[in-house]
Amino acid sequence: MKHSLDALAVREMMPGFRGRFIHGENVTLAYWNIDRGALLPAHAHPHEQVVNVLDGVFELVVDEIPHVLRKGDVFTIPGNAPHSGRALTSCWILDVFCPIREDYRAA
Amino acid sequence: MKHSLDALAVREMMPGFRGRFIHGENVTLAYWNIDRGALLPAHAHPHEQVVNVLDGVFELVVDEIPHVLRKGDVFTIPGNAPHSGRALTSCWILDVFCPIREDYRAA
Numbered sequence: 001m002k003h004s005l006d007a008l009a010v011r012e013m014m015p016g017f018r019g020r021f022i023h024g025e026n027v028t029l030a031y032w033n034i035d036r037g038a039l040l041p042a043h044a045h046p047h048e049q050v051v052n053v054l055d056g057v058f059e060l061v062v063d064e065i066p067h068v069l070r071k072g073d074v075f076t077i078p079g080n081a082p083h084s085g086r087a088l089t090s091c092w093i094l095d096v097f098c099p100i101r102e103d104y105r106a107a
Numbered sequence: 108m109k110h111s112l113d114a115l116a117v118r119e120m121m122p123g124f125r126g127r128f129i130h131g132e133n134v135t136l137a138y139w140n141i142d143r144g145a146l147l148p149a150h151a152h153p154h155e156q157v158v159n160v161l162d163g164v165f166e167l168v169v170d171e172i173p174h175v176l177r178k179g180d181v182f183t184i185p186g187n188a189p190h191s192g193r194a195l196t197s198c199w200i201l202d203v204f205c206p207i208r209e210d211y212r213a214a
Contacts, residue, residue, distance in 0.1 A: 001182065005179045022181050022183065024157050025186065026133075029157055050131050050136055069109065073109060075108065094159065098132070098205055
């Protein structure tokens with residue numbers, strides 16, 4: 001099934017985090033436009049997550065260790081690992097989750 | 108774990124398809140530089156696949172139906188669906204697979 005990002009609904013899931021979501025059979029992809037300075041509060045989830053920085057600079061803290069991620073960096077977060085973050089610039093990020101993020105399905 | 112695409116080994120898995128691979132717990136991400144005109148032979152695999160066109164134009168044929176995918180297009184291919192393709196321009200594509208593509212692990 002073809003999806004065009006421009007045609008997908010945009011949902012602001014947290015202040016400064018505007019996401020577009022695509023669900024497959026066992027994975028969810030989340031494309032995020034993130035405002036400079038936006039904060040990702042500390043949280044954890046059983047889903048593994050792979051963060052792909054497509055543009056911008058994002059500081060990701062995983063298990064209390066900060067990592068500065070730039071365009072071309074990819075970070076694999078194991079399931080249940082606590083993480084938080086902050087957009088050091090405006091960012092364009094693709095997160096891959098497995099299994100599906102049921103909480104990201106449209107209401 | 109942080110991965111920088113520039114630091115990953117590049118492997119030409121098929122003529123004109125140069126890939127970089129990242130394996131998580133249950134997903135494999137494959138970043139492909141594809142030459143214009145390169146051909147993806149028809150094949151199928153049990154893994155679901157999500158094709159993300161990050162740059163370029165790729166013609167993807169799934170279940171015998173052709174789809175022209177451009178930057179910003181995403182295509183979800185169910186497990187076991189026969190697919191093939193052709194790069195209409197040089198392309199930069201991110202494929203997400205679930206479960207892991209064991210055949211893409213480094214030898």
